Amino acid sequence: MCAAFAVYSATVYTSGTDMPRLEPISDEARAGQLVFQKYNCIACHQFYGLGGYMGPDLTNVISNRGPALARAFIASGTATMPNLHLDNGEIDALIAYLTFVDGTGRYPPENYEVKWYGTVSQADDPQ
Ligand code: HEC
Numbered sequence: 443m444c445a446a447f448a449v450y451s452a453t454v455y456t457s458g459t460d461m462p463r464l465e466p467i468s469d470e471a472r473a474g475q476l477v478f479q480k481y482n483c484i485a486c487h488q489f490y491g492l493g494g495y496m497g498p499d500l501t502n503v504i505s506n507r508g509p510a511l512a513r514a515f516i517a518s519g520t521a522t523m524p525n526l527h528l529d530n531g532e533i534d535a536l537i538a539y540l541t542f543v544d545g546t547g548r549y550p551p552e553n554y555e556v557k558w559y560g561t562v563s564q565a566d567d568p569q
Pocket of ligand 1: 503515516521536
């Protein structure tokens with residue numbers, strides 16, 4: 443039992459998670475995070491599936507739908523999303539923040555593989 447535990451621990455703790463290193467958040471994206479919090483976007487939207495459920499998940503909105511579409515929704519609202527009357531600086535910062543979040547991973551997870559010892563890793567090319 444102890445030997446099995448030692449082998450398992452050695453395997454799990456030396457195999458790493460293969461996660462790409464993230465660039466530190468830029469000042470503009472950080473400002474966008476504050477705008478995101480100020481207007482409580484998370485009341486209706488989610489990151490990685492967590493948040494409110496009135497609007498769509500925004501984790502990968504930039505790579506899935508493009509910055510121009512995100513900008514248009516944020517600037518004008520729709521029948522179901524309120525127009526929050528943000529200025530261009532706030533919108534630029536929000537797009538920088540959404541771009542940063544987009545770079546942190548994919549949701550829902552794609553191309554993952556469960557190893558025989560129970561950890562999960564992502565296949566080489568997530569796209
Ligand atoms: C009252 C709820 C609500 C709030 C608050 C809200 N949204 Fe939305 N948002 C929505 C809904 C609902 C949609 C879908 C609208 C549609 O398809 O017509 C949406 C759509 C979007 C989209 C387009 C996503 C897509 O995949 O189509 C973006 C980007 C977005 N919102 C960003 C934001 C940001 C940034 C904030 C905060 C500044 C925010 N929203 C605040 C409800 C909200």
